Amino acid sequence: xxxxxxxxxxxxxxxxxxxxxxxxxxxxxxxxxxxxxxxxxxxxxxxxxxxxxxxxxxxxxxxxxxxxxxxxxxxxxxxxxxxxxxxxxxxxxxxxxxxxxxxxxxxxxxxxxxxxxxxxxxxxxxxxxxxxxxxxxxxxxxxxxxxxxxxxxxxxxxxxxxxxxxxxxxxxxxxxxxxxxxxxxxxxxxxxxxxxxxxxxxxxxxxxxxxxxxxxxxxxxxxxxxxxxxxxxxxxxxxxxxxxxxxxxxxxxxxxxxxx
Amino acid sequence: xxxxxxxxxxxxxxxxxxxxxxxxxxxxxxxxxxxxxxxxxxxxxxxxxxxxxxxxxxxxxxxxxxxxxxxxxxxxxxxxxxxxxxxxxxxxxxxxxxxxxxxxxxxxxxxxxxxxxxxxxxxxxxxxxxxxxxxxxxxxxxxxxxxxxxxxxxxxxxxxxxxxxxxxxxxxxxxxxxxxxxxxxxxxxxxxxxxxxxxxxxxxxxxxxxxxxxxxxxxxxxxxxxxxxxxxxxxxxxxxxxxxxxxxxxxxxxxxxxxxxxxxxxxxxxxxxxxxxxxxxxxxxxxxxxxxxxxxxxxxxxxxxxxxxxxxxxxxxxxxxxxxxxxxxxxxxxxxxxxxxxxxxxx
Numbered sequence: 001x002x003x004x005x006x007x008x009x010x011x012x013x014x015x016x017x018x019x020x021x022x023x024x025x026x027x028x029x030x031x032x033x034x035x036x037x038x039x040x041x042x043x044x045x046x047x048x049x050x051x052x053x054x055x056x057x058x059x060x061x062x063x064x065x066x067x068x069x070x071x072x073x074x075x076x077x078x079x080x081x082x083x084x085x086x087x088x089x090x091x092x093x094x095x096x097x098x099x100x101x102x103x104x105x106x107x108x109x110x111x112x113x114x115x116x117x118x119x120x121x122x123x124x125x126x127x128x129x130x131x132x133x134x135x136x137x138x139x140x141x142x143x144x145x146x147x148x149x150x151x152x153x154x155x156x157x158x159x160x161x162x163x164x165x166x167x168x169x170x171x172x173x174x175x176x177x178x179x180x181x182x183x184x185x186x187x188x189x190x191x192x193x194x195x196x197x198x199x200x201x202x203x204x205x206x207x208x209x210x211x212x213x214x215x216x217x218x219x220x221x222x223x224x225x226x227x228x229x230x231x232x233x234x235x236x237x238x239x240x241x242x243x244x245x246x247x248x249x250x251x252x253x254x255x256x257x258x259x260x
Numbered sequence: 261x262x263x264x265x266x267x268x269x270x271x272x273x274x275x276x277x278x279x280x281x282x283x284x285x286x287x288x289x290x291x292x293x294x295x296x297x298x299x300x301x302x303x304x305x306x307x308x309x310x311x312x313x314x315x316x317x318x319x320x321x322x323x324x325x326x327x328x329x330x331x332x333x334x335x336x337x338x339x340x341x342x343x344x345x346x347x348x349x350x351x352x353x354x355x356x357x358x359x360x361x362x363x364x365x366x367x368x369x370x371x372x373x374x375x376x377x378x379x380x381x382x383x384x385x386x387x388x389x390x391x392x393x394x395x396x397x398x399x400x401x402x403x404x405x406x407x408x409x410x411x412x413x414x415x416x417x418x419x420x421x422x423x424x425x426x427x428x429x430x431x432x433x434x435x436x437x438x439x440x441x442x443x444x445x446x447x448x449x450x451x452x453x454x455x456x457x458x459x460x461x462x463x464x465x466x467x468x469x470x471x472x473x474x475x476x477x478x479x480x481x482x483x484x485x486x487x488x489x490x491x492x493x494x495x496x497x498x499x500x501x502x503x504x505x506x507x508x509x510x511x512x513x514x515x516x517x518x519x520x521x522x523x524x525x526x527x528x529x530x531x532x533x534x535x536x537x538x539x540x541x542x543x544x545x546x547x548x549x550x551x552x553x554x555x556x557x558x559x560x561x562x563x564x565x566x567x568x569x570x571x572x573x574x575x576x577x578x579x580x581x582x583x584x585x586x587x588x589x590x591x592x593x594x595x596x597x598x599x600x601x602x603x604x605x606x607x
Contacts, residue, residue, distance in 0.1 A: 167452075
């Protein structure tokens with residue numbers, strides 16, 4: 001199986017994120033592999049362990065965005081490619097999906113592409129579906145379990161986590177699969193993996209390498225980023241001699257506030 | 261003349277999702293800005309009743325794409341149907357409720373039409389003919405304005421509970437138009453469904469009762485004899501704790517949530533997780549039990565209209581966002597609160 005996993009670098013979720021001079025700042029918090037993408041990488045590794053093949057991790061980002069790829073390499077993917085070009089700055093998902101689809105088309109005979117459900121910075125969660133559409137492949141999103149994968153038969157059966165429960169869907173390869181947390185338990189990079197990753201050459205593909213002579217303009221702009229209004233809450237502590245007294249008081253307050 | 265405002269009605273099991281009507285009300289709010297009526301779009305099989313309902317929520321006309329191949333939602337086929345409709349009508353705006361179906365659908369439609377998409381929008385304004393949408397990024401730690409200035413239609417998915425839920429008015433009238441659709445063969449096959457582990461949809465819930473790591477800390481419980489390992493005992497204790505959370509949730513008709521710590525420790529399935537890598541929720545009332553309030557959790561629930569925290573640690577950060585707090589033992593407080601509310605609600 002030829003597997004591609006698309007990953008993104010993002011600030012650690014524990015970071016305090018603020019706006020400084022109109023730009024997002026996460027202080028000195030580390031940049032890491034987007035947590036959702038850990039599940040995508042792990043699923044690629046599990047698939048390879050079962051069916052054999054090769055995994056290529058691809059990341060679209062600025063030139064210093066190699067940490068996510070190094071983590072993927074350290075976890076065990078075979079190759080990593082950074083897709084980066086000054087012309088991609090300000091890309092929206094429409095442009096990003098075009099660039100990623102071009103990059104994936106450059107990787108030979110791909111059967112399966114994994115995405116994490118979204119990135120914890122932009123929270124868009126649309127790129128997997130958009131890449132699938134650009135490639136003309138089916139999209140299986142919000143995948144919580146792969147029940148069956150048959151490279152010979154060219155079929156895949158998954159469970160999707162939808163609002164109402166789980167939907168069991170069968171699709172055909174090649175296919176784009178976006179995964180959710182819970183599908184697996186991502187492994188920690190091994191010591192050997194980290195050493196291998198630190199030495200790995202990560203090729204850089206530019207717009208020219210992808211044959212994108214004219215990079216399309218983004219449809220979307222972000223004129224303003226701002227912090228949410230600080231909600232002024234003064235916590236009213238409910239106290240009492242016994243749990244029953246506290247519970248009665250709290251219940252009364254909730255009824256008065258008409259939230260129940 | 262064709263309307264400039266289109267709104268998509270998402271439905272499942274023969275019923276529209278509540279957020280679909282919120283999207284209709286958002287569409288209606290744009291009528292003055294665009295000097296246009298609202299066209300609702302219902303795609304599916306035997307969905308006539310939903311189309312009628314869309315009129316009662318304020319749609320001036322409803323396009324119905326009715327076809328047997330649309331019975332099960334598949335993003336690819338639905339995309340083709342919507343793209344054809346968009347190309348025929350070229351609206352300014354196409355609003356969708358944000359659901360587990362429409363996010364993907366909107367993404368694909370945007371690709372085919374080479375237009376922008378703003379997912380999970382919480383507020384809209386019209387400036388010079390373009391929507392300035394507000395959407396959370398970094399799980400709500402920040403907000404961004406998003407504008408699609410040139411490409412049309414502007415496609416937005418609207419977050420559940422962020423826009424007004426309208427009351428239906430059966431005296432309203434509107435035209436229902438059967439759209440002439442050709443439907444391609446689906447590329448995937450739906451084999452079936454399984455019940456949600458979460459029971460009630462967290463994103464739609466008006467009240468959520470959540471449990472955290474603290475629910476496993478009841479020292480007075482003695483695990484049943486055949487559990488010998490420490491992890492097994494911890495999970496058994498946690499399950500007893502979550503029973504108390506569940507009972508309170510049942511009395512309130514609430515959904516049950518959990519912190520990442522509780523999910524990662526194996527106390528409860530991931531479908532319940534609230535926070536940056538779980539569901540982002542905004543209920544009227546959020547009761548956090550034994551949740552300390554890590555930044556990732558607060559990001560997922562801080563826009564709740566009222567937060568109640570029950571925690572034994574008075575310094576827990578959850579109290580900084582709470583309206584009411586109880587510093588105490590949730591194993592005593594929760595059963596007492598469940599009884600107190602049962603009494604008041606006449607249950």
